[in-house]
Amino acid sequence: MSERTHKNTSRREFLQSTGCLAAGSILTAGLTPRIYAGENNTIQVALIGCGGRGTGAADNALSVKSGPMKLVAMADVFENKLKSSYQGLIERHAQRMDVPEGRRFLGFDGYQKAMDCLKPGDIAIFATPPAFRWVHFQYAIAKGLNVFMEKPVTVDGPTTKRMIGLAEQADKKNLKVGVGLMVRHCRGRQELLKRIQDGQIGDILMMRGYRMSGRSAAVGPKRPDMDELMYQIRSFHSWIWASGGVFSDYYIHQIDELSWMKGAWPISAHALGGRQYRGDAVDQNFDNYAVEYTYPDGAKLFYQGRNVTGCQNGFCSFVHGTKGSAVVSTSGHTPGKVRTYATQLMEDVEPIWRYPQPEQSPYQLEWDDLVEAIRNDKPYNEARRGAEASLVTSMGRMAAHTGQTITFEQILNCPHEFAPSVDKLTTGSPSPLQPNAKGEYPQPQPGIITDQEYREFA
Numbered sequence: 001m002s003e004r005t006h007k008n009t010s011r012r013e014f015l016q017s018t019g020c021l022a023a024g025s026i027l028t029a030g031l032t033p034r035i036y037a038g039e040n041n042t043i044q045v046a047l048i049g050c051g052g053r054g055t056g057a058a059d060n061a062l063s064v065k066s067g068p069m070k071l072v073a074m075a076d077v078f079e080n081k082l083k084s085s086y087q088g089l090i091e092r093h094a095q096r097m098d099v100p101e102g103r104r105f106l107g108f109d110g111y112q113k114a115m116d117c118l119k120p121g122d123i124a125i126f127a128t129p130p131a132f133r134w135v136h137f138q139y140a141i142a143k144g145l146n147v148f149m150e151k152p153v154t155v156d157g158p159t160t161k162r163m164i165g166l167a168e169q170a171d172k173k174n175l176k177v178g179v180g181l182m183v184r185h186c187r188g189r190q191e192l193l194k195r196i197q198d199g200q201i202g203d204i205l206m207m208r209g210y211r212m213s214g215r216s217a218a219v220g221p222k223r224p225d226m227d228e229l230m231y232q233i234r235s236f237h238s239w240i241w242a243s244g245g246v247f248s249d250y251y252i253h254q255i256d257e258l259s260w261m262k263g264a265w266p267i268s269a270h271a272l273g274g275r276q277y278r279g280d281a282v283d284q285n286f287d288n289y290a291v292e293y294t295y296p297d298g299a300k301l302f303y304q305g306r307n308v309t310g311c312q313n314g315f316c317s318f319v320h321g322t323k324g325s326a327v328v329s330t331s332g333h334t335p336g337k338v339r340t341y342a343t344q345l346m347e348d349v350e351p352i353w354r355y356p357q358p359e360q361s362p363y364q365l366e367w368d369d370l371v372e373a374i375r376n377d378k379p380y381n382e383a384r385r386g387a388e389a390s391l392v393t394s395m396g397r398m399a400a401h402t403g404q405t406i407t408f409e410q411i412l413n414c415p416h417e418f419a420p421s422v423d424k425l426t427t428g429s430p431s432p433l434q435p436n437a438k439g440e441y442p443q444p445q446p447g448i449i450t451d452q453e454y455r456e457f458a
Helices: 011-018 052-062 079-092 110-115 130-143 157-172 187-197 228-234 245-262 362-375 383-402 408-413
Strands: 043-048 069-076 104-106 123-126 146-149 177-179 204-213 268-274 288-294 300-307 314-321 325-329 339-341
Touching (some): 043 052, 043 362, 052 069, 052 123, 052 362, 069 079, 123 130, 123 362, 130 157, 146 383, 177 383, 187 245, 187 339, 245 288, 245 325, 288 383, 383 408
Parallel strands (some): 043 069, 069 104, 123 146
8 A cells, every 4th residue: 555545445444454353463473584682682772752651661661571671772852851751761770771872862863863773673662742653663664673652653544544554564574563552451451351251241332431631732822932843742732733632642542442342443433522711722622522432333432531620520431231331440541440340330339340459550561561572472563453543533533623423434534634744854844734824723613624624724
């Protein structure tokens, strides 16, 4: 498939080619010789994207106990983030850090320089804004590197198709790829999935997910002395081109974990959302979202997201079946505190089963699983599934931003690529999203713009 081709791909063809309904990674073993960590058995790591999530991923990588690990290169476009990340990691992992100043890279080409410090079989961590994910993955595949990439991995239909093609290339090279949907590595959620599949709560009819918290990613106007592109990258959660906005970056986890419990991806989404309390905020996010996802058998997922200070908060996920119900997430990603009930009521009722506490952190478990697959040459490629989860999340976002029911085929084949030249960005490049003379940015307009999420100013 050509990287730039937007052919009319049907959902059935797409799912057949990507193994969409798998509960875990569906992979090919690869035909190339085994790629391993090197003669001294040390796996070297490069961190590309040194913000909080990237630093956390590197911390987890260096905490793996199954063999020697070493961080040897770092890259970011912001010097303060690189310095802060390095300082935090050296304080925790001095014996596993070997990143002299000459291997701390600044700039848009830093990802190449950092990966050039690795050898085939080492690991590159991608924790930059998601818009850059396919660019960095493409380079890693060419270098023969294993990869850990943060979610979401795509933000629109064209980049999803591109990522699927790259996942297939990674399979052919027998590369191992982890995606930061860490809940799937939670041992409690894995046991819950088995119990649901064994029929403990009957057939799933309905699911609910909530992520409601205070104001978030509502960025104010750019200062006159700031570069437009760097302003948007620094506040990447505020811009759909960079991250898919709060909807994609925040809500993907619960949409993914509930679809995992269902054993299917939704085929359509109908949604609403709005902007109430903006003040001087100029970002592209809505303050609230409510989505009704429909699955192939007619089951529903009702998802609610809100970013408004002073309201009731919630960060939880539930499954309702014909024989009972289950809690997938209680209050955040970890601990899950999963449990099942013989009724639809979950308050003041004793559960049928609950996972023992305390739980292991899924952030660490996803790294333990990835490194174990590398050291033992086990098939392991989560890139397809990460792209699928990103796509169905974007489907709900597009439904809210257009005011239309959006199907799987529509989001997959929508030709609107938010940042088609992201691979060519350098210092001083114009941003993919430009304001008008008043400093206003293109916004979703449900019911007015219905074929794509926003229109760039002429």
